[in-house]
Amino acid sequence: MRQNLLRAESSLLRYPIREVVEIGKRFEKLANFNMIWENIGDPVAAGEVIPDWMKEILRKEVANTAGYGYTDSRGDIEARRYVLENFSSQKVCTINDILFFNGLGEAINKILNNLPKEARVLVPSPTYPSHATAEAMHAGCHFISYSLDPENNWEPDVEEIENHVRYNEQIVAILVINPNNPTGSVYQRETLEKIVAIAKKYDCFLIFDEIYHHMTFPGVKTTLLYEIIGDVPGISMKGISKDIPWPGSRCGWIEVYNAEKDKAFYDYIRIILLAKMLEVCSTALPQKILPAIYEHEKYPAMLAARIEKYKQRADEAEAFFKEVSHVRMNKPQGVFYLVVELQDLPHARLESMNKDIRLELDRLEQKTLAADFQFAYELMGAEGVCVVPLTGFGSQLTGFRMTLLQEDDAVFSETLQRIGRAIHDYYD
Numbered sequence: 001m002r003q004n005l006l007r008a009e010s011s012l013l014r015y016p017i018r019e020v021v022e023i024g025k026r027f028e029k030l031a032n033f034n035m036i037w038e039n040i041g042d043p044v045a046a047g048e049v050i051p052d053w054m055k056e057i058l059r060k061e062v063a064n065t066a067g068y069g070y071t072d073s074r075g076d077i078e079a080r081r082y083v084l085e086n087f088s089s090q091k092v093c094t095i096n097d098i099l100f101f102n103g104l105g106e107a108i109n110k111i112l113n114n115l116p117k118e119a120r121v122l123v124p125s126p127t128y129p130s131h132a133t134a135e136a137m138h139a140g141c142h143f144i145s146y147s148l149d150p151e152n153n154w155e156p157d158v159e160e161i162e163n164h165v166r167y168n169e170q171i172v173a174i175l176v177i178n179p180n181n182p183t184g185s186v187y188q189r190e191t192l193e194k195i196v197a198i199a200k201k202y203d204c205f206l207i208f209d210e211i212y213h214h215m216t217f218p219g220v221k222t223t224l225l226y227e228i229i230g231d232v233p234g235i236s237m238k239g240i241s242k243d244i245p246w247p248g249s250r251c252g253w254i255e256v257y258n259a260e261k262d263k264a265f266y267d268y269i270r271i272i273l274l275a276k277m278l279e280v281c282s283t284a285l286p287q288k289i290l291p292a293i294y295e296h297e298k299y300p301a302m303l304a305a306r307i308e309k310y311k312q313r314a315d316e317a318e319a320f321f322k323e324v325s326h327v328r329m330n331k332p333q334g335v336f337y338l339v340v341e342l343q344d345l346p347h348a349r350l351e352s353m354n355k356d357i358r359l360e361l362d363r364l365e366q367k368t369l370a371a372d373f374q375f376a377y378e379l380m381g382a383e384g385v386c387v388v389p390l391t392g393f394g395s396q397l398t399g400f401r402m403t404l405l406q407e408d409d410a411v412f413s414e415t416l417q418r419i420g421r422a423i424h425d426y427y428d
């Protein structure tokens with residue numbers, strides 16, 4: 001090519017949740033087996049059955065001409081009205097402050113890419129990688145993060161947040177993911193209020209990724225941003241990928257709060273809307289049927305049954321990992337993931353399924369590989385289970401994230417057994 005085609009920051013572009021799959025697929029071919037995929041938060045891939053009533057709503061909409069046209073660039077007006085009335089608050093938000101995207105993934109990129117390079121968003125560690133990667137790519141250097149504390153049920157370290165914001169003028173926003181991916185924790189209201197107070201004190205805005213707002217275990221209540229934001233500018237991110245088993249719909253939205261309270265924030269949100277206009281709009285069909293799905297008489301029971309299943313999986317995993325040495329685990333309070341920390345993790349090897357996988361592992365495992373990536377690769381090669389290394393979530397801690405999604409009880413128990421065996425042999 002006449003010119004270099006890569007931006008300097010291209011090396012920061014990482015998405016380990018899917019990158020591990022390429023390696024896992026190669027292993028499957030090399031030893032002719034079926035991997036247990038524990039890497040991705042997709043209930044459909046984990047075997048969840050889509051109820052007939054949901055398919056019926058979709059079938060009806062396919063026969064309706066309206067869903068075949070463009071929508072307003074902000075999104076379908078009825079979908080936005082539904083979101084405003086059911087998931088948001090008219091005290092801080094209007095129908096024009098809701099913007100639909102093709103999945104929250106797109107919203108994350110639009111929000112970060114449209115900030116000037118020097119305006120930084122403080123992200124959690126560990127974090128959902130799309131946020132951290134988009135932040136790093138927009139800034140052209142490593143993301144800036146605050147810690148979630150495993151000693152304190154993975155709550156954000158508020159003191160660290162304040163220190164970052166106080167001493168780094170470039171920070172314009174604080175990102176909070178609550179309920180949290182990857183840790184499954186649901187934050188205390190008091191912690192969140194302190195974060196809002198920091199944003200107010202230092203004239204920053206807030207980004208709360210609340211895509212798991214419906215996914216808390218029985219008895220656990222989540223505090224939503226609109227309940228505590230007061231007059232601070234902020235963005236709540238939500239979507240249908242998690243509380244409706246339809247992540248392939250690619251349908252998420254942002255709710256902008258207190259847009260008019262700050263001129264710079266208002267202008268920035270206007271740019272995000274213009275960027276969306278450039279693409280015309282997001283896919284219409286999921287927006288058109290979103291209210292019908294959430295309002296269906298069978299929706300609450302479906303959601304409750306799913307959450308109950310994830311809770312049972314969390315109970316089983318907790319009982320299991322309690323007995324495994326070198327492991328620290330906080331029991332999730334919601335969501336459908338589990339983080340297992342592997343303490344003082346060495347670089348080691350497991351007996352792989354065959355010689356070809358061993359050769360492939362030796363090729364992958366250069367000295368620079370993080371210890372938990374090595375563990376994750378060895379686990380795939382020895383036990384046929386694919387998890388995501390914890391350092392892949394922008395954490396200094398080593399371990400892995402698995403899901404609680406597996407539909408089949410026996411397969412879930414078998415997965416735990418295989419992982420437990422691998423941990424034991426790896427430290428041996």
Ligand SMILES: Cc1ncc(COP(=O)(O)O)c(C=O)c1O
Pocket residue numbers: 041102103104105106128177181209211239240241247250251252
């Ligand atoms: C915290 C969090 N935010 C955003 C997303 C992206 O969701 P979407 O499917 O709407 O792109 C995910 C998906 O796993 C997520 O876990």
